[in-house]
Amino acid sequence: MTCDEVNELLPFRANGTLEGEELVAVEAALAADADLRAELAVLIAIRDTMQAEEAQSPGDFGLARLLRDVEAEARGPTPLAANDNVVSLTRLRIWQVAAAVVLAVGIGFTLPQFATSPEPVAGRDAESAVGEGYSLASGGETADFTVIFSPDASEREIRALLLDAGVEIVSGPSAIGLYRLNLLDSASRNDALEILSGADIIGDIE
Amino acid sequence: MDADHKFLIAKIAQGDKHALAALYRALERPVYRFIVSRLNDPVEASDILHDVFMDVWRSAGRFEGRSKVQTWIFGIAYRKSIDAMRKRGRLDLTDETPDMVDDGPDQETCLAACQEAEHVRHCLGTLKDDHRTAITLAFYQDMTYCEIAEVAGVPEGTVKTRIFHAKKLLMRCLSGRVERGLT
Structure with missing residues:
Protein backbone atom coordinates (compact mmCIF):
# COMPACT_ATOMS: atom_id res chain seq x y z
CA MET A 1 0.00 0.00 0.00
CA THR A 2 1.36 3.40 -0.98
CA CYS A 3 1.81 6.34 1.34
CA ASP A 4 -1.12 8.16 -0.32
CA GLU A 5 -3.38 5.16 0.10
CA VAL A 6 -2.53 4.99 3.80
CA ASN A 7 -3.26 8.71 4.09
CA GLU A 8 -6.66 8.25 2.44
CA LEU A 9 -7.56 5.47 4.87
CA LEU A 10 -6.34 7.21 8.03
CA PRO A 11 -9.73 8.92 8.76
CA PHE A 12 -11.35 5.47 8.71
CA ARG A 13 -8.75 4.21 11.17
CA ALA A 14 -9.77 7.23 13.32
CA ASN A 15 -13.46 6.31 13.23
CA GLY A 16 -12.77 2.64 13.84
CA THR A 17 -14.36 1.27 10.65
CA LEU A 18 -11.24 -0.06 8.96
CA GLU A 19 -11.01 -3.86 8.73
CA GLY A 20 -8.98 -6.72 7.30
CA GLU A 21 -5.95 -6.12 5.11
CA GLU A 22 -6.46 -2.38 5.02
CA LEU A 23 -6.37 -2.17 8.81
CA VAL A 24 -3.21 -4.31 8.93
CA ALA A 25 -1.50 -2.12 6.33
CA VAL A 26 -2.43 1.13 8.08
CA GLU A 27 -1.32 -0.22 11.48
CA ALA A 28 2.04 -1.20 9.98
CA ALA A 29 2.49 2.28 8.51
CA LEU A 30 1.55 3.86 11.83
CA ALA A 31 4.10 1.75 13.69
CA ALA A 32 6.83 3.01 11.37
CA ASP A 33 5.93 6.70 11.08
CA ALA A 34 5.68 9.14 13.98
CA ASP A 35 4.17 11.90 11.79
CA LEU A 36 1.40 9.56 10.76
CA ARG A 37 0.69 8.76 14.42
CA ALA A 38 0.53 12.47 15.19
CA GLU A 39 -1.90 12.99 12.30
CA LEU A 40 -4.06 10.13 13.55
CA ALA A 41 -4.15 11.76 17.00
CA VAL A 42 -5.40 14.97 15.39
CA LEU A 43 -8.09 13.14 13.41
CA ILE A 44 -9.28 11.30 16.52
CA ALA A 45 -9.45 14.61 18.40
CA ILE A 46 -11.46 16.22 15.56
CA ARG A 47 -13.87 13.28 15.57
CA ASP A 48 -14.26 13.43 19.37
CA THR A 49 -14.96 17.16 19.23
CA MET A 50 -17.53 16.72 16.45
CA GLN A 51 -19.29 13.90 18.28
CA ALA A 52 -19.47 15.94 21.48
CA GLU A 53 -21.44 18.67 19.68
CA GLU A 54 -25.11 18.60 20.58
CA ALA A 55 -27.76 19.42 17.99
CA GLN A 56 -31.23 20.49 19.12
CA SER A 57 -33.37 18.27 16.91
CA PRO A 58 -37.17 18.59 16.51
CA MET B 1 -28.95 -2.72 15.36
CA ASP B 2 -29.53 -2.87 11.61
CA ALA B 3 -31.61 -6.02 12.05
CA ASP B 4 -33.87 -4.03 14.39
CA HIS B 5 -34.12 -1.24 11.83
CA LYS B 6 -34.97 -3.71 9.06
CA PHE B 7 -37.68 -5.22 11.26
CA LEU B 8 -39.14 -1.74 11.76
CA ILE B 9 -39.01 -1.02 8.03
CA ALA B 10 -40.91 -4.25 7.33
CA LYS B 11 -43.55 -3.20 9.84
CA ILE B 12 -43.74 0.30 8.37
CA ALA B 13 -44.29 -1.22 4.95
CA GLN B 14 -47.40 -2.87 6.44
CA GLY B 15 -48.66 0.51 7.67
CA ASP B 16 -47.52 0.26 11.30
CA LYS B 17 -47.29 3.81 12.67
CA HIS B 18 -45.75 2.65 15.95
CA ALA B 19 -42.85 1.21 13.97
CA LEU B 20 -42.46 4.53 12.16
CA ALA B 21 -42.36 6.32 15.51
CA ALA B 22 -39.75 3.89 16.82
CA LEU B 23 -37.56 4.33 13.75
CA TYR B 24 -37.94 8.10 13.93
CA ARG B 25 -36.85 8.10 17.59
CA ALA B 26 -33.84 5.93 16.72
CA LEU B 27 -32.57 7.95 13.75
CA GLU B 28 -34.09 11.44 13.98
CA ARG B 29 -31.17 13.02 15.79
CA PRO B 30 -28.29 11.81 13.58
CA VAL B 31 -30.24 12.44 10.37
CA TYR B 32 -31.17 15.94 11.55
CA ARG B 33 -27.57 16.66 12.52
CA PHE B 34 -26.43 15.55 9.07
CA ILE B 35 -28.97 17.74 7.29
CA VAL B 36 -28.26 20.78 9.42
CA SER B 37 -24.53 20.35 8.85
CA ARG B 38 -25.18 20.67 5.12
CA LEU B 39 -27.76 23.47 5.12
CA ASN B 40 -26.82 25.45 8.23
CA ASP B 41 -30.50 26.33 8.68
CA PRO B 42 -32.30 24.56 11.56
CA VAL B 43 -35.80 25.46 10.31
CA GLU B 44 -35.21 24.19 6.79
CA ALA B 45 -33.42 21.15 8.21
CA SER B 46 -36.50 20.34 10.32
CA ASP B 47 -38.71 20.49 7.23
CA ILE B 48 -36.36 18.24 5.29
CA LEU B 49 -36.14 15.78 8.18
CA HIS B 50 -39.94 15.64 8.10
CA ASP B 51 -39.94 15.03 4.35
CA VAL B 52 -37.32 12.29 4.75
CA PHE B 53 -39.47 10.33 7.19
CA MET B 54 -42.58 10.89 5.08
CA ASP B 55 -40.61 9.29 2.23
CA VAL B 56 -39.65 6.42 4.52
CA TRP B 57 -43.33 5.93 5.34
CA ARG B 58 -44.36 5.99 1.68
CA SER B 59 -41.53 3.87 0.27
CA ALA B 60 -40.70 1.38 3.04
CA GLY B 61 -42.25 -1.35 0.88
CA ARG B 62 -39.67 -0.69 -1.81
CA PHE B 63 -36.68 -1.04 0.54
CA GLU B 64 -34.87 -4.15 -0.69
CA GLY B 65 -32.62 -4.69 2.30
CA ARG B 66 -29.38 -4.72 0.31
CA SER B 67 -27.97 -1.83 2.34
CA LYS B 68 -28.27 -0.76 5.95
CA VAL B 69 -31.49 1.07 6.80
CA GLN B 70 -29.42 3.94 8.15
CA THR B 71 -27.50 4.25 4.88
CA TRP B 72 -30.75 4.20 2.89
CA ILE B 73 -32.28 6.95 5.03
CA PHE B 74 -29.12 9.08 4.92
CA GLY B 75 -29.19 8.71 1.14
CA ILE B 76 -32.72 10.14 1.08
CA ALA B 77 -31.61 12.99 3.35
CA TYR B 78 -28.58 13.62 1.14
CA ARG B 79 -30.68 13.94 -2.01
CA LYS B 80 -33.29 16.15 -0.35
CA SER B 81 -30.53 18.44 0.96
CA ILE B 82 -29.15 18.70 -2.56
CA ASP B 83 -32.60 19.67 -3.85
CA ALA B 84 -32.83 22.35 -1.17
CA MET B 85 -29.39 23.72 -2.02
CA ARG B 86 -30.25 23.67 -5.70
CA LYS B 87 -33.32 25.79 -4.99
CA ARG B 88 -31.13 28.25 -3.14
CA GLY B 89 -28.67 28.24 -6.01
CA ARG B 90 -25.97 27.19 -3.59
CA LEU B 91 -24.92 23.87 -5.04
CA ASP B 92 -21.39 23.34 -6.28
CA LEU B 93 -21.31 20.13 -8.29
CA THR B 94 -17.65 20.20 -9.28
CA ASP B 95 -15.20 17.95 -7.57
CA GLU B 96 -12.33 20.38 -7.84
CA THR B 97 -10.15 20.89 -4.84
CA PRO B 98 -8.67 24.20 -3.79
CA ASP B 99 -4.95 24.60 -4.38
CA MET B 100 -2.92 23.73 -1.34
CA VAL B 101 0.70 24.54 -0.70
CA ASP B 102 2.62 21.46 0.16
CA ASP B 103 3.86 22.32 3.65
CA GLY B 104 1.91 20.35 6.24
CA PRO B 105 0.29 22.12 9.15
CA ASP B 106 1.97 21.94 12.53
CA GLN B 107 0.28 18.97 14.18
CA GLU B 108 0.77 20.05 17.78
CA THR B 109 -0.90 23.36 17.02
CA CYS B 110 -3.58 21.53 15.13
CA LEU B 111 -4.17 19.12 18.00
CA ALA B 112 -4.73 22.04 20.39
CA ALA B 113 -7.16 23.71 17.97
CA CYS B 114 -9.21 20.66 17.16
CA GLN B 115 -10.18 20.22 20.80
CA GLU B 116 -12.04 23.54 20.62
CA ALA B 117 -15.54 23.01 19.21
CA GLU B 118 -15.70 26.59 17.94
CA HIS B 119 -12.57 26.10 15.81
CA VAL B 120 -13.81 22.79 14.42
CA ARG B 121 -17.25 24.23 13.65
CA HIS B 122 -15.72 27.22 11.88
CA CYS B 123 -13.31 25.14 9.82
CA LEU B 124 -16.01 22.63 8.80
CA GLY B 125 -17.98 25.61 7.55
CA THR B 126 -15.14 26.61 5.25
CA LEU B 127 -15.18 23.27 3.41
CA LYS B 128 -16.97 22.68 0.12
CA ASP B 129 -20.22 20.76 0.52
CA ASP B 130 -18.95 17.43 -0.82
CA HIS B 131 -15.88 17.59 1.45
CA ARG B 132 -17.95 18.56 4.49
CA THR B 133 -20.49 15.81 3.77
CA ALA B 134 -17.80 13.17 3.56
CA ILE B 135 -16.13 14.28 6.80
CA THR B 136 -19.48 14.59 8.57
CA LEU B 137 -20.55 11.08 7.64
CA ALA B 138 -17.15 9.68 8.60
CA PHE B 139 -16.78 11.47 11.93
CA TYR B 140 -20.33 12.19 13.12
CA GLN B 141 -21.84 8.93 11.95
CA ASP B 142 -18.75 6.69 11.89
CA MET B 143 -19.62 5.38 8.45
CA THR B 144 -17.26 3.26 6.34
CA TYR B 145 -16.13 4.69 3.02
CA CYS B 146 -18.38 2.15 1.28
CA GLU B 147 -21.40 3.47 3.16
CA ILE B 148 -20.48 7.10 2.44
CA ALA B 149 -20.14 6.21 -1.25
CA GLU B 150 -23.61 4.68 -1.17
CA VAL B 151 -25.16 7.70 0.56
CA ALA B 152 -23.57 10.18 -1.83
CA GLY B 153 -23.98 7.97 -4.91
CA VAL B 154 -20.31 8.20 -5.92
CA PRO B 155 -17.48 5.65 -6.33
CA GLU B 156 -15.53 4.64 -3.22
CA GLY B 157 -12.36 6.16 -4.68
CA THR B 158 -14.09 9.53 -4.89
CA VAL B 159 -15.02 9.32 -1.22
CA LYS B 160 -11.42 8.54 -0.23
CA THR B 161 -10.16 11.46 -2.30
CA ARG B 162 -12.74 13.85 -0.83
CA ILE B 163 -11.92 12.76 2.70
CA PHE B 164 -8.20 13.11 2.02
CA HIS B 165 -8.58 16.70 0.79
CA ALA B 166 -11.14 17.58 3.46
CA LYS B 167 -8.75 16.34 6.15
CA LYS B 168 -5.87 18.43 4.82
CA LEU B 169 -7.99 21.56 4.50
CA LEU B 170 -9.47 21.07 7.94
CA MET B 171 -6.08 20.64 9.59
CA ARG B 172 -4.68 23.66 7.74
CA CYS B 173 -7.62 25.79 8.82
CA LEU B 174 -7.35 24.63 12.45
CA SER B 175 -3.64 25.30 12.80
CA GLY B 176 -4.09 28.64 11.00
CA ARG B 177 -6.64 29.79 13.54
CA VAL B 178 -4.33 29.03 16.44
CA GLU B 179 -1.35 30.68 14.74
CA ARG B 180 -3.43 33.81 14.12
CA GLY B 181 -4.45 33.82 17.77
CA LEU B 182 -8.19 33.41 17.08
CA THR B 183 -10.26 32.21 19.99
Whole structure:
Protein backbone atom coordinates (compact mmCIF):
# COMPACT_ATOMS: atom_id res chain seq x y z
CA MET A 1 0.00 0.00 0.00
CA THR A 2 1.36 3.40 -0.98
CA CYS A 3 1.81 6.34 1.34
CA ASP A 4 -1.12 8.16 -0.32
CA GLU A 5 -3.38 5.16 0.10
CA VAL A 6 -2.53 4.99 3.80
CA ASN A 7 -3.26 8.71 4.09
CA GLU A 8 -6.66 8.25 2.44
CA LEU A 9 -7.56 5.47 4.87
CA LEU A 10 -6.34 7.21 8.03
CA PRO A 11 -9.73 8.92 8.76
CA PHE A 12 -11.35 5.47 8.71
CA ARG A 13 -8.75 4.21 11.17
CA ALA A 14 -9.77 7.23 13.32
CA ASN A 15 -13.46 6.31 13.23
CA GLY A 16 -12.77 2.64 13.84
CA THR A 17 -14.36 1.27 10.65
CA LEU A 18 -11.24 -0.06 8.96
CA GLU A 19 -11.01 -3.86 8.73
CA GLY A 20 -8.98 -6.72 7.30
CA GLU A 21 -5.95 -6.12 5.11
CA GLU A 22 -6.46 -2.38 5.02
CA LEU A 23 -6.37 -2.17 8.81
CA VAL A 24 -3.21 -4.31 8.93
CA ALA A 25 -1.50 -2.12 6.33
CA VAL A 26 -2.43 1.13 8.08
CA GLU A 27 -1.32 -0.22 11.48
CA ALA A 28 2.04 -1.20 9.98
CA ALA A 29 2.49 2.28 8.51
CA LEU A 30 1.55 3.86 11.83
CA ALA A 31 4.10 1.75 13.69
CA ALA A 32 6.83 3.01 11.37
CA ASP A 33 5.93 6.70 11.08
CA ALA A 34 5.68 9.14 13.98
CA ASP A 35 4.17 11.90 11.79
CA LEU A 36 1.40 9.56 10.76
CA ARG A 37 0.69 8.76 14.42
CA ALA A 38 0.53 12.47 15.19
CA GLU A 39 -1.90 12.99 12.30
CA LEU A 40 -4.06 10.13 13.55
CA ALA A 41 -4.15 11.76 17.00
CA VAL A 42 -5.40 14.97 15.39
CA LEU A 43 -8.09 13.14 13.41
CA ILE A 44 -9.28 11.30 16.52
CA ALA A 45 -9.45 14.61 18.40
CA ILE A 46 -11.46 16.22 15.56
CA ARG A 47 -13.87 13.28 15.57
CA ASP A 48 -14.26 13.43 19.37
CA THR A 49 -14.96 17.16 19.23
CA MET A 50 -17.53 16.72 16.45
CA GLN A 51 -19.29 13.90 18.28
CA ALA A 52 -19.47 15.94 21.48
CA GLU A 53 -21.44 18.67 19.68
CA GLU A 54 -25.11 18.60 20.58
CA ALA A 55 -27.76 19.42 17.99
CA GLN A 56 -31.23 20.49 19.12
CA SER A 57 -33.37 18.27 16.91
CA PRO A 58 -37.17 18.59 16.51
CA GLY A 59 -37.66 15.57 18.82
CA ASP A 60 -41.22 14.84 19.97
CA PHE A 61 -42.62 17.88 18.18
CA GLY A 62 -41.23 16.58 14.92
CA LEU A 63 -42.65 13.13 15.63
CA ALA A 64 -46.10 14.58 16.38
CA ARG A 65 -45.99 16.51 13.10
CA LEU A 66 -44.91 13.39 11.22
CA LEU A 67 -47.66 11.20 12.65
CA ARG A 68 -50.29 13.87 12.02
CA ASP A 69 -49.27 14.12 8.36
CA VAL A 70 -49.19 10.35 8.02
CA GLU A 71 -52.76 10.26 9.39
CA ALA A 72 -53.81 13.02 7.02
CA GLU A 73 -52.31 11.17 4.09
CA ALA A 74 -54.10 7.99 5.11
CA ARG A 75 -57.44 9.87 5.13
CA GLY A 76 -57.04 10.78 1.49
CA PRO A 77 -54.99 12.65 -1.05
CA THR A 78 -54.42 16.31 -0.33
CA PRO A 79 -54.40 18.76 -3.23
CA LEU A 80 -50.94 20.22 -3.26
CA ALA A 81 -50.91 21.98 -6.61
CA ALA A 82 -50.23 25.68 -6.63
CA ASN A 83 -53.32 27.83 -7.07
CA ASP A 84 -53.29 31.44 -8.14
CA ASN A 85 -56.33 32.14 -6.00
CA VAL A 86 -54.41 31.42 -2.84
CA VAL A 87 -52.10 33.94 -1.30
CA SER A 88 -48.57 32.59 -1.41
CA LEU A 89 -47.11 32.12 2.06
CA THR A 90 -43.38 32.03 1.62
CA ARG A 91 -41.53 30.14 4.27
CA LEU A 92 -43.86 30.60 7.21
CA ARG A 93 -41.51 30.33 10.16
CA ILE A 94 -42.70 28.20 13.03
CA TRP A 95 -41.20 30.53 15.58
CA GLN A 96 -43.05 33.50 14.10
CA VAL A 97 -46.40 31.78 14.41
CA ALA A 98 -45.50 30.51 17.89
CA ALA A 99 -44.65 34.06 18.96
CA ALA A 100 -47.92 35.30 17.49
CA VAL A 101 -49.91 32.73 19.45
CA VAL A 102 -48.14 33.68 22.68
CA LEU A 103 -49.04 37.31 21.99
CA ALA A 104 -52.60 36.32 21.22
CA VAL A 105 -52.93 34.59 24.58
CA GLY A 106 -51.50 37.62 26.37
CA ILE A 107 -53.81 40.01 24.60
CA GLY A 108 -56.70 37.64 25.26
CA PHE A 109 -56.22 38.41 28.95
CA THR A 110 -55.88 42.13 28.33
CA LEU A 111 -58.80 42.73 25.95
CA PRO A 112 -61.64 42.31 28.47
CA GLN A 113 -60.18 45.12 30.59
CA PHE A 114 -60.23 47.52 27.63
CA ALA A 115 -63.65 46.31 26.54
CA THR A 116 -65.35 47.87 29.56
CA SER A 117 -63.89 51.29 29.00
CA PRO A 118 -64.94 53.77 27.79
CA GLU A 119 -68.62 53.51 28.66
CA PRO A 120 -70.36 50.71 26.79
CA VAL A 121 -72.66 51.97 24.10
CA ALA A 122 -76.29 51.34 24.93
CA GLY A 123 -77.66 48.31 23.13
CA ARG A 124 -74.27 46.81 22.43
CA ASP A 125 -72.46 44.16 24.39
CA ALA A 126 -68.80 44.18 25.29
CA GLU A 127 -67.93 41.76 22.47
CA SER A 128 -69.15 44.06 19.72
CA ALA A 129 -67.39 46.98 21.35
CA VAL A 130 -64.14 45.03 21.20
CA GLY A 131 -64.82 44.24 17.58
CA GLU A 132 -65.10 47.90 16.78
CA GLY A 133 -62.17 49.04 18.85
CA TYR A 134 -59.53 46.60 17.56
CA SER A 135 -58.79 45.75 13.97
CA LEU A 136 -56.10 43.79 12.19
CA ALA A 137 -52.97 45.70 11.46
CA SER A 138 -52.89 44.33 7.93
CA GLY A 139 -56.09 45.12 6.08
CA GLY A 140 -59.34 46.56 7.24
CA GLU A 141 -61.74 44.83 4.86
CA THR A 142 -64.45 42.51 6.05
CA ALA A 143 -63.79 38.79 6.08
CA ASP A 144 -65.81 35.61 6.30
CA PHE A 145 -63.56 34.01 8.90
CA THR A 146 -60.79 35.02 11.25
CA VAL A 147 -58.40 32.23 12.25
CA ILE A 148 -55.19 31.48 14.11
CA PHE A 149 -53.08 28.68 12.70
CA SER A 150 -51.40 26.32 15.15
CA PRO A 151 -47.69 27.06 15.71
CA ASP A 152 -46.41 23.92 14.02
CA ALA A 153 -48.53 24.24 10.87
CA SER A 154 -46.39 24.15 7.75
CA GLU A 155 -46.96 26.27 4.67
CA ARG A 156 -47.93 23.17 2.73
CA GLU A 157 -50.57 22.19 5.30
CA ILE A 158 -52.03 25.68 5.35
CA ARG A 159 -52.13 25.84 1.58
CA ALA A 160 -53.84 22.43 1.39
CA LEU A 161 -56.43 23.39 4.01
CA LEU A 162 -57.28 26.67 2.28
CA LEU A 163 -57.78 24.85 -1.01
CA ASP A 164 -59.88 22.18 0.65
CA ALA A 165 -62.12 24.72 2.39
CA GLY A 166 -62.40 26.97 -0.66
CA VAL A 167 -61.11 30.10 1.06
CA GLU A 168 -58.27 32.53 0.54
CA ILE A 169 -56.30 34.74 2.88
CA VAL A 170 -57.26 38.38 2.43
CA SER A 171 -55.14 39.80 5.23
CA GLY A 172 -52.75 38.80 7.96
CA PRO A 173 -50.97 37.81 9.92
CA SER A 174 -51.83 40.60 12.30
CA ALA A 175 -49.53 41.49 15.17
CA ILE A 176 -51.24 38.81 17.21
CA GLY A 177 -51.18 36.16 14.46
CA LEU A 178 -54.73 36.46 13.12
CA TYR A 179 -55.51 35.75 9.47
CA ARG A 180 -58.69 36.89 7.72
CA LEU A 181 -60.13 34.50 5.16
CA ASN A 182 -62.73 35.04 2.46
CA LEU A 183 -64.74 32.40 0.63
CA LEU A 184 -63.89 31.80 -2.98
CA ASP A 185 -66.79 32.30 -5.40
CA SER A 186 -67.96 28.72 -5.58
CA ALA A 187 -67.45 27.81 -1.92
CA SER A 188 -70.15 27.22 0.67
CA ARG A 189 -69.82 29.04 3.98
CA ASN A 190 -71.12 26.10 6.03
CA ASP A 191 -68.85 23.60 4.31
CA ALA A 192 -65.84 25.86 4.73
CA LEU A 193 -66.63 26.43 8.41
CA GLU A 194 -66.92 22.70 8.98
CA ILE A 195 -63.62 21.97 7.26
CA LEU A 196 -61.75 24.76 9.01
CA SER A 197 -63.23 23.95 12.42
CA GLY A 198 -62.23 20.32 12.08
CA ALA A 199 -58.66 20.99 10.97
CA ASP A 200 -55.87 20.23 13.41
CA ILE A 201 -53.84 23.19 12.27
CA ILE A 202 -56.51 25.74 13.16
CA GLY A 203 -55.94 27.01 16.69
CA ASP A 204 -59.04 29.24 16.79
CA ILE A 205 -61.73 30.36 14.37
CA GLU A 206 -64.44 33.00 14.37
CA MET B 1 -28.95 -2.72 15.36
CA ASP B 2 -29.53 -2.87 11.61
CA ALA B 3 -31.61 -6.02 12.05
CA ASP B 4 -33.87 -4.03 14.39
CA HIS B 5 -34.12 -1.24 11.83
CA LYS B 6 -34.97 -3.71 9.06
CA PHE B 7 -37.68 -5.22 11.26
CA LEU B 8 -39.14 -1.74 11.76
CA ILE B 9 -39.01 -1.02 8.03
CA ALA B 10 -40.91 -4.25 7.33
CA LYS B 11 -43.55 -3.20 9.84
CA ILE B 12 -43.74 0.30 8.37
CA ALA B 13 -44.29 -1.22 4.95
CA GLN B 14 -47.40 -2.87 6.44
CA GLY B 15 -48.66 0.51 7.67
CA ASP B 16 -47.52 0.26 11.30
CA LYS B 17 -47.29 3.81 12.67
CA HIS B 18 -45.75 2.65 15.95
CA ALA B 19 -42.85 1.21 13.97
CA LEU B 20 -42.46 4.53 12.16
CA ALA B 21 -42.36 6.32 15.51
CA ALA B 22 -39.75 3.89 16.82
CA LEU B 23 -37.56 4.33 13.75
CA TYR B 24 -37.94 8.10 13.93
CA ARG B 25 -36.85 8.10 17.59
CA ALA B 26 -33.84 5.93 16.72
CA LEU B 27 -32.57 7.95 13.75
CA GLU B 28 -34.09 11.44 13.98
CA ARG B 29 -31.17 13.02 15.79
CA PRO B 30 -28.29 11.81 13.58
CA VAL B 31 -30.24 12.44 10.37
CA TYR B 32 -31.17 15.94 11.55
CA ARG B 33 -27.57 16.66 12.52
CA PHE B 34 -26.43 15.55 9.07
CA ILE B 35 -28.97 17.74 7.29
CA VAL B 36 -28.26 20.78 9.42
CA SER B 37 -24.53 20.35 8.85
CA ARG B 38 -25.18 20.67 5.12
CA LEU B 39 -27.76 23.47 5.12
CA ASN B 40 -26.82 25.45 8.23
CA ASP B 41 -30.50 26.33 8.68
CA PRO B 42 -32.30 24.56 11.56
CA VAL B 43 -35.80 25.46 10.31
CA GLU B 44 -35.21 24.19 6.79
CA ALA B 45 -33.42 21.15 8.21
CA SER B 46 -36.50 20.34 10.32
CA ASP B 47 -38.71 20.49 7.23
CA ILE B 48 -36.36 18.24 5.29
CA LEU B 49 -36.14 15.78 8.18
CA HIS B 50 -39.94 15.64 8.10
CA ASP B 51 -39.94 15.03 4.35
CA VAL B 52 -37.32 12.29 4.75
CA PHE B 53 -39.47 10.33 7.19
CA MET B 54 -42.58 10.89 5.08
CA ASP B 55 -40.61 9.29 2.23
CA VAL B 56 -39.65 6.42 4.52
CA TRP B 57 -43.33 5.93 5.34
CA ARG B 58 -44.36 5.99 1.68
CA SER B 59 -41.53 3.87 0.27
CA ALA B 60 -40.70 1.38 3.04
CA GLY B 61 -42.25 -1.35 0.88
CA ARG B 62 -39.67 -0.69 -1.81
CA PHE B 63 -36.68 -1.04 0.54
CA GLU B 64 -34.87 -4.15 -0.69
CA GLY B 65 -32.62 -4.69 2.30
CA ARG B 66 -29.38 -4.72 0.31
CA SER B 67 -27.97 -1.83 2.34
CA LYS B 68 -28.27 -0.76 5.95
CA VAL B 69 -31.49 1.07 6.80
CA GLN B 70 -29.42 3.94 8.15
CA THR B 71 -27.50 4.25 4.88
CA TRP B 72 -30.75 4.20 2.89
CA ILE B 73 -32.28 6.95 5.03
CA PHE B 74 -29.12 9.08 4.92
CA GLY B 75 -29.19 8.71 1.14
CA ILE B 76 -32.72 10.14 1.08
CA ALA B 77 -31.61 12.99 3.35
CA TYR B 78 -28.58 13.62 1.14
CA ARG B 79 -30.68 13.94 -2.01
CA LYS B 80 -33.29 16.15 -0.35
CA SER B 81 -30.53 18.44 0.96
CA ILE B 82 -29.15 18.70 -2.56
CA ASP B 83 -32.60 19.67 -3.85
CA ALA B 84 -32.83 22.35 -1.17
CA MET B 85 -29.39 23.72 -2.02
CA ARG B 86 -30.25 23.67 -5.70
CA LYS B 87 -33.32 25.79 -4.99
CA ARG B 88 -31.13 28.25 -3.14
CA GLY B 89 -28.67 28.24 -6.01
CA ARG B 90 -25.97 27.19 -3.59
CA LEU B 91 -24.92 23.87 -5.04
CA ASP B 92 -21.39 23.34 -6.28
CA LEU B 93 -21.31 20.13 -8.29
CA THR B 94 -17.65 20.20 -9.28
CA ASP B 95 -15.20 17.95 -7.57
CA GLU B 96 -12.33 20.38 -7.84
CA THR B 97 -10.15 20.89 -4.84
CA PRO B 98 -8.67 24.20 -3.79
CA ASP B 99 -4.95 24.60 -4.38
CA MET B 100 -2.92 23.73 -1.34
CA VAL B 101 0.70 24.54 -0.70
CA ASP B 102 2.62 21.46 0.16
CA ASP B 103 3.86 22.32 3.65
CA GLY B 104 1.91 20.35 6.24
CA PRO B 105 0.29 22.12 9.15
CA ASP B 106 1.97 21.94 12.53
CA GLN B 107 0.28 18.97 14.18
CA GLU B 108 0.77 20.05 17.78
CA THR B 109 -0.90 23.36 17.02
CA CYS B 110 -3.58 21.53 15.13
CA LEU B 111 -4.17 19.12 18.00
CA ALA B 112 -4.73 22.04 20.39
CA ALA B 113 -7.16 23.71 17.97
CA CYS B 114 -9.21 20.66 17.16
CA GLN B 115 -10.18 20.22 20.80
CA GLU B 116 -12.04 23.54 20.62
CA ALA B 117 -15.54 23.01 19.21
CA GLU B 118 -15.70 26.59 17.94
CA HIS B 119 -12.57 26.10 15.81
CA VAL B 120 -13.81 22.79 14.42
CA ARG B 121 -17.25 24.23 13.65
CA HIS B 122 -15.72 27.22 11.88
CA CYS B 123 -13.31 25.14 9.82
CA LEU B 124 -16.01 22.63 8.80
CA GLY B 125 -17.98 25.61 7.55
CA THR B 126 -15.14 26.61 5.25
CA LEU B 127 -15.18 23.27 3.41
CA LYS B 128 -16.97 22.68 0.12
CA ASP B 129 -20.22 20.76 0.52
CA ASP B 130 -18.95 17.43 -0.82
CA HIS B 131 -15.88 17.59 1.45
CA ARG B 132 -17.95 18.56 4.49
CA THR B 133 -20.49 15.81 3.77
CA ALA B 134 -17.80 13.17 3.56
CA ILE B 135 -16.13 14.28 6.80
CA THR B 136 -19.48 14.59 8.57
CA LEU B 137 -20.55 11.08 7.64
CA ALA B 138 -17.15 9.68 8.60
CA PHE B 139 -16.78 11.47 11.93
CA TYR B 140 -20.33 12.19 13.12
CA GLN B 141 -21.84 8.93 11.95
CA ASP B 142 -18.75 6.69 11.89
CA MET B 143 -19.62 5.38 8.45
CA THR B 144 -17.26 3.26 6.34
CA TYR B 145 -16.13 4.69 3.02
CA CYS B 146 -18.38 2.15 1.28
CA GLU B 147 -21.40 3.47 3.16
CA ILE B 148 -20.48 7.10 2.44
CA ALA B 149 -20.14 6.21 -1.25
CA GLU B 150 -23.61 4.68 -1.17
CA VAL B 151 -25.16 7.70 0.56
CA ALA B 152 -23.57 10.18 -1.83
CA GLY B 153 -23.98 7.97 -4.91
CA VAL B 154 -20.31 8.20 -5.92
CA PRO B 155 -17.48 5.65 -6.33
CA GLU B 156 -15.53 4.64 -3.22
CA GLY B 157 -12.36 6.16 -4.68
CA THR B 158 -14.09 9.53 -4.89
CA VAL B 159 -15.02 9.32 -1.22
CA LYS B 160 -11.42 8.54 -0.23
CA THR B 161 -10.16 11.46 -2.30
CA ARG B 162 -12.74 13.85 -0.83
CA ILE B 163 -11.92 12.76 2.70
CA PHE B 164 -8.20 13.11 2.02
CA HIS B 165 -8.58 16.70 0.79
CA ALA B 166 -11.14 17.58 3.46
CA LYS B 167 -8.75 16.34 6.15
CA LYS B 168 -5.87 18.43 4.82
CA LEU B 169 -7.99 21.56 4.50
CA LEU B 170 -9.47 21.07 7.94
CA MET B 171 -6.08 20.64 9.59
CA ARG B 172 -4.68 23.66 7.74
CA CYS B 173 -7.62 25.79 8.82
CA LEU B 174 -7.35 24.63 12.45
CA SER B 175 -3.64 25.30 12.80
CA GLY B 176 -4.09 28.64 11.00
CA ARG B 177 -6.64 29.79 13.54
CA VAL B 178 -4.33 29.03 16.44
CA GLU B 179 -1.35 30.68 14.74
CA ARG B 180 -3.43 33.81 14.12
CA GLY B 181 -4.45 33.82 17.77
CA LEU B 182 -8.19 33.41 17.08
CA THR B 183 -10.26 32.21 19.99
